Amino acid sequence: MRPLILSLFLLAAPAFGQTATGDLGLVVERATGSVLVIDRSDRASIGRITGLGDVSHASLTYSPDERFAFVFGRDGGLTKVDLLTQTIAARTVQAGNSIGGAISDDGRLVAVSNYEPGGVKVFDADTLALVADIPMAGKTIGLVDVPGRRFAWAVWDTGEVFLGDFSAAEPVVTMIGNAGKNPFDAVLTDDAHTFLVGLFGEKGVTAFDLWNPETPPQKFLTDYGKTGEDMPVYKMPHLQSWAFTEGQYALPAVGRHEILWVDRESQTQTATTEVHGQPVFIIAQPASPYVWVNFATPLNDVVQVVDSRSHEVVATLTPGKAILHMEFAPRGAEVWISSRDDNKVLIYDTKTREKVGEVAAEAPSGIFFTARAHQTGL
Amino acid sequence: MPRFVSLFALLLAMPALADVSPDRARALEHMVLQDCGSCHGLTLKGGLGRPLTREALAQADPEGLALIILDGIPSTAMPPWRPLLTEDEALWIANYLKSKD
Numbered sequence: 350m351r352p353l354i355l356s357l358f359l360l361a362a363p364a365f366g367q368t369a370t371g372d373l374g375l376v377v378e379r380a381t382g383s384v385l386v387i388d389r390s391d392r393a394s395i396g397r398i399t400g401l402g403d404v405s406h407a408s409l410t411y412s413p414d415e416r417f418a419f420v421f422g423r424d425g426g427l428t429k430v431d432l433l434t435q436t437i438a439a440r441t442v443q444a445g446n447s448i449g450g451a452i453s454d455d456g457r458l459v460a461v462s463n464y465e466p467g468g469v470k471v472f473d474a475d476t477l478a479l480v481a482d483i484p485m486a487g488k489t490i491g492l493v494d495v496p497g498r499r500f501a502w503a504v505w506d507t508g509e510v511f512l513g514d515f516s517a518a519e520p521v522v523t524m525i526g527n528a529g530k531n532p533f534d535a536v537l538t539d540d541a542h543t544f545l546v547g548l549f550g551e552k553g554v555t556a557f558d559l560w561n562p563e564t565p566p567q568k569f570l571t572d573y574g575k576t577g578e579d580m581p582v583y584k585m586p587h588l589q590s591w592a593f594t595e596g597q598y599a600l601p602a603v604g605r606h607e608i609l610w611v612d613r614e615s616q617t618q619t620a621t622t623e624v625h626g627q628p629v630f631i632i633a634q635p636a637s638p639y640v641w642v643n644f645a646t647p648l649n650d651v652v653q654v655v656d657s658r659s660h661e662v663v664a665t666l667t668p669g670k671a672i673l674h675m676e677f678a679p680r681g682a683e684v685w686i687s688s689r690d691d692n693k694v695l696i697y698d699t700k701t702r703e704k705v706g707e708v709a710a711e712a713p714s715g716i717f718f719t720a721r722a723h724q725t726g727l
Numbered sequence: 728m729p730r731f732v733s734l735f736a737l738l739l740a741m742p743a744l745a746d747v748s749p750d751r752a753r754a755l756e757h758m759v760l761q762d763c764g765s766c767h768g769l770t771l772k773g774g775l776g777r778p779l780t781r782e783a784l785a786q787a788d789p790e791g792l793a794l795i796i797l798d799g800i801p802s803t804a805m806p807p808w809r810p811l812l813t814e815d816e817a818l819w820i821a822n823y824l825k826s827k828d
Contacts, residue, residue: 379769405769423768446773464774488775505775531804533775549804581799581806584765585775646762647811671761689761712761 411722462492491535537726579604584645601628635681676716792821
């Protein structure tokens with residue numbers, strides 16, 4: 350009897366549209382201009398939304414109700430997709446070439462970081478109508494949301510860092526300092542206190558105090574790797590989802606096969622971990638002492654797990670070919686790993702570090718669970 | 728798809744320009760789109776790196792492009808690919824970029 354009741358319920362549920370989005374997510378399929386809708390609890394894909402343009406390097410962010418996602422395409426496309434109906438709710442091609450974006454803390458505004466023409470454009474989250482257009486002197490990178498309907502970003506070409514306040518009718522954009530040569534990405538600490546800007550054109554990371562934006566920026570890690578020759582960087586590291594753990598930052602060394610550990614208070618380097626390759630993402634496993642790392646091509650078939658207490662590699666996994674991204678279940682039980690060249694998303698149990706499932710996907714890159722809707726700085 | 732095949736046939740028919748096996752050529756094409764694409768865009772219309780479309784490279788000569796691929800451009804984000812590619816393979820990529828639709 351029970352199977353019958355259960356199956357009736359399953360048949361009835363979609364008809365009533367009673368789908369909750371709290372355990373859903375999207376996987377960017379970079380070659381096909383689509384996103385795969387995934388159900389984390391079922392470890393399955395439940396649909397595909399197509400027609401998003403060039404989504405190589407695409408990222409996305411969620412509305413506060415976890416119903417809509419805003420997908421930032423490489424070709425300047427900004428697409429609002431509806432997870433419930435699995436359709437495109439709105440779409441605009443707002444620039445020639447863009448790199449990412451963020452949603453304001455109140456969910457009202459979506460900001461996009463553009464390469465060509467360089468600058469930031471801000472849109473109404475309901476309609477995707479243009480609210481503000483802020484041209485910049487170059488490619489904008491590292492855009493994050495800051496509490497108080499604000500956004501912060503940096504400019505690759507000039508090193509300038511800006512804080513934009515969109516809480517009033519007219520935006521107020523303030524240059525809060527210069528990070529240094531060629532900032533490649535930036536990240537906001539979980540307390541929204543420090544905006545950390547990573548540099549490619551010179552050694553170092555520059556910290557901006559967003560609780561007191563008048564405070565002069567502090568540059569640190571300016572001398573790492575002076576003992577050896579730098580190696581080629583075949584993929585720019587990412588700082589979003591940068592690991593903050595055990596009172597430390599875990600940072601990707603640029604041009605070196607190392608993770609650098611920096612004390613969060615003193616901003617001094619406390620340790621170095623030799624790893625498999627050039628780190629791309631270093632992501633903290635929630636509610637644990639571990640960080641997981643993936644690597645640039647050609648060493649991108651490996652994922653390593655590092656203990657933030659001992660700074661030692663505690664596991665080396667070979668999940669598949671061309672591992673591009675990792676996304677943890679919000680409370681850390683599982684990690685979903687995209688293997689681009691195997692056309693799969695692999696699901697690992699973080700306790701056993703064994704594979705527990707997989708989902709077919711076309712050249713998957715970024716994986717984004719809806720829980721991101723409630724995190725500052727994403 | 729037919730366009731891709733004809734381009735492939737054209738490139739395979741250029742042994743004098745670059746001595747690369749068909750299997751390796753397929754791997755190189757994948758590498759251009761996916762790995763070069765992470766900076767130059769999957770459609771090669773540019774990103775952090777410059778556009779690499781046929782139009783954008785119209786004035787560039789293949790040997791010069793091959794050298795940039797092999798040695799990179801100092802003080803930019805373009806890395807040297809010499810550790811991963813032979814000179815023939817770099818030249819194959821240069822010709823591929825210049826003839827790709």
